[in-house]
Amino acid sequence: MPGLFINVTVADDVAKDVEIAKKLEEVCPVSIFKAGDAGVEILEENLDECVLCDLCLEAAPEGKVQVVKLYAS
Amino acid sequence: MRFYEYESKALFRQRGLPLGKGSLARSPEEAKRAAEEIGGPVVLKSQVLSGGRMKAGAVKFADTPDECPALYEAIEPILVNDQKCRAVLVEEKTPVAQEYFVSVTWDGRRKLPVLLFSDMGGIDIEEVAEKHPEHVSKTHFSTILPLTPRIAKEAIADVGVTGSDLNRLTPIVFELMKLFLDYDLTLAEINPLARLEDGRFIVLDGHLDLEAEARRRHKTLLAELGIGEDETRQAREPTEFEIAGRKVNEADHRGVAGNVVQFDGNLGLVIGAGGGSLTLFDAVRNHGGKPANYCEIGGNPSVKKACELTKLILSKPGVEKIAVMMNVVSNTRVDIVARGVIKGCIESGKDPAEVITIFRIPGAWEEEGFKILEKYGVEYCDRSVSMYEAAGKAVAKMGAA
Numbered sequence: 361m362p363g364l365f366i367n368v369t370v371a372d373d374v375a376k377d378v379e380i381a382k383k384l385e386e387v388c389p390v391s392i393f394k395a396g397d398a399g400v401e402i403l404e405e406n407l408d409e410c411v412l413c414d415l416c417l418e419a420a421p422e423g424k425v426q427v428v429k430l431y432a433s
Numbered sequence: 434m435r436f437y438e439y440e441s442k443a444l445f446r447q448r449g450l451p452l453g454k455g456s457l458a459r460s461p462e463e464a465k466r467a468a469e470e471i472g473g474p475v476v477l478k479s480q481v482l483s484g485g486r487m488k489a490g491a492v493k494f495a496d497t498p499d500e501c502p503a504l505y506e507a508i509e510p511i512l513v514n515d516q517k518c519r520a521v522l523v524e525e526k527t528p529v530a531q532e533y534f535v536s537v538t539w540d541g542r543r544k545l546p547v548l549l550f551s552d553m554g555g556i557d558i559e560e561v562a563e564k565h566p567e568h569v570s571k572t573h574f575s576t577i578l579p580l581t582p583r584i585a586k587e588a589i590a591d592v593g594v595t596g597s598d599l600n601r602l603t604p605i606v607f608e609l610m611k612l613f614l615d616y617d618l619t620l621a622e623i624n625p626l627a628r629l630e631d632g633r634f635i636v637l638d639g640h641l642d643l644e645a646e647a648r649r650r651h652k653t654l655l656a657e658l659g660i661g662e663d664e665t666r667q668a669r670e671p672t673e674f675e676i677a678g679r680k681v682n683e684a685d686h687r688g689v690a691g692n693v694v695q696f697d698g699n700l701g702l703v704i705g706a707g708g709g710s711l712t713l714f715d716a717v718r719n720h721g722g723k724p725a726n727y728c729e730i731g732g733n734p735s736v737k738k739a740c741e742l743t744k745l746i747l748s749k750p751g752v753e754k755i756a757v758m759m760n761v762v763s764n765t766r767v768d769i770v771a772r773g774v775i776k777g778c779i780e781s782g783k784d785p786a787e788v789i790t791i792f793r794i795p796g797a798w799e800e801e802g803f804k805i806l807e808k809y810g811v812e813y814c815d816r817s818v819s820m821y822e823a824a825g826k827a828v829a830k831m832g833a834a
Binding site for chain 2 (some may be wrong): 364365388408409411412427431432
C-alpha cells in the first residue's frame with residue numbers, strides 16, 4: 361500500500377546500483393529501502409514512518425532520491 | 434500493586450516488626466492445625482485484596498481448634514467487594530488495651546512522603562481526622578535527608594502519647610517509614626497497631642502497596658513472597674479491549690501507546706505526555722465529558738503504533754469521536770502522531786475531520802504536524818490553548834454531535 365503522507369522515489373539509473381542500494385538500506389532509520397541483487401526496493405508499508413531525516417538524500421547522488429510530502433501538495 | 438495481609442506481614446516479620454503467632458491455611462484441616470499450634474482462641478481472616486472484611490463476615494473468631502474447619506468453610510466462599518478469598522490467615526486472638534493507626538503514603542501536592550499517626554486505630558481514619566483532629570498527626574519527611582527516629586517520635590508525641598508507650602511505638606513507626614522508602618511503596622499501613630494488656634505492641638493488621646513501576650527493582654522480594662511476574666493484582670481482570678491495547682504497545686518497540694483502561698463513555702481519548710494523560714482525563718470529566726478509555730502515548734511512538742491505537746479506540750462500541758491531546762512534547766513528534774491518528778481514522782473508514790474533536794499536541798515538529806492536520810481538515814490548537822481548554826473543546830463538540 362502506498363504511503364498516505366510520504367512518497368519516496370529513486371531515479372531508475374540509481375535504483376539498479378547495488379552499492380547505493382546497500383547504502384540506502386543502511387542509512388534509513390525506518391527501513392524504507394531494501395537492497396537486493398537487482399538494486400533497491402521501496403518497502404511501501406514503511407513509507408509513512410519516514411522521519412524526514414534526509415539521510416537517504418545524502419546517501420545517493422544529488423537529486424536521485426526524492427522524498428515527497430503528500431500532504432504539502 | 435497491593436499485597437495480601439499475609440504477604441505484608443511476612444515483610445513486617447523480616448523487618449523485625451512485632452507480630453502475633455499465626456499461619457496461613459488453605460484448607461479446613463490446615464485451619465484447625467494452625468489453631469492447635471497457636472493454642473487458645475484464634476481469629477480467622479480471609480485473605481483478599483480489599484478492605485471491608487469484617488463487615489462482609491470474612492473475619493471470624495474461634496475459641497477452640499475444633500471450631501476452625503467450619504469457620505474456614507464459611508469464610509472461604511465469601512466475596513469481599515468482588516474479591517475472592519485466596520487463603521485464610523489464622524492468628525492468635527490477643528487481649529487489646531488500645532489500638533493505634535500508622536500509615537505512610539505519598540502527598541502528591543507536597544511531593545513528599547507523609548506519615549499519619551493516630552491513637553484511635555481500628556476505625557476509619559478519615560472519620561477520626563474529621564471528628565477528632567487532635568488525635569491524628571500528619572508529618573511530611575524528606576526522601577533525601579537522613580531519616581531519623583526523631584521524626585517518628587515527634588509524630589507519635591503530637592497526639593499526646595508519652596512515656597513507655599512513646600518509646601515502644603517509635604521503633605515500630607520508624608521501621609514502617611524505612612520500609613516505605615526501601616521498597617518503593619505507595620502505601621505502608623498498620624491498622625490496628627495494638628497495645629496489649631501486658632504493655633507490648635503488636636501489628637494486628639497491615640496493608641502494603643508497591644508502586645507497579647517498581648516491580649522490576651524488587652524482583653527478589655516478590656519472588657520471596659511468591660508473587661509471580663504475571664500476577665497483576667489489579668482490582669479487576671483486564672478486559673479484551675485492554676488486552677488488545679497491551680498488544681498494540683508490545684508489537685512495536687518504538688515509543689509508548691498503551692496502558693489502555695476501559696471506561697463506559699463515548700469520547701475516545703488518545704492522550705499522554707508527562708502526566709498529561711491523568712490531567713487530560715480529569716479535565717474531560719470536569720467538563721462533563723464521558724471518556725471511553727484512558728491511555729498513555731509518548732516517547733515518540735511510530736506512525737503504525739499511533740494508528741493501531743487509534744483504530745482500537747475507534748473500534749470500541751459506543752465510541753463516537755476521539756480527542757487527541759498531549760502536554761507540550763519534546764520527545765514525541767507532533768507530525769508522527771498526527772500521521773498515525775489520521776491513518777487510524779481512515780483505516781477505520783472514518784473521516785478524520787469528523788471523528789477527531791480536537792488535536793492538541795504542541796511541541797517538536799508541530800509546524801509539520803499542523804500542515805498534515807490542515808490537509809485533512811482536523812481542528813487543532815497549539816500551546817496557547819491549555820490542556821483544560823482543549824478538553825473543554827472536545828467535550829463541547831460531543832454535545833453538538
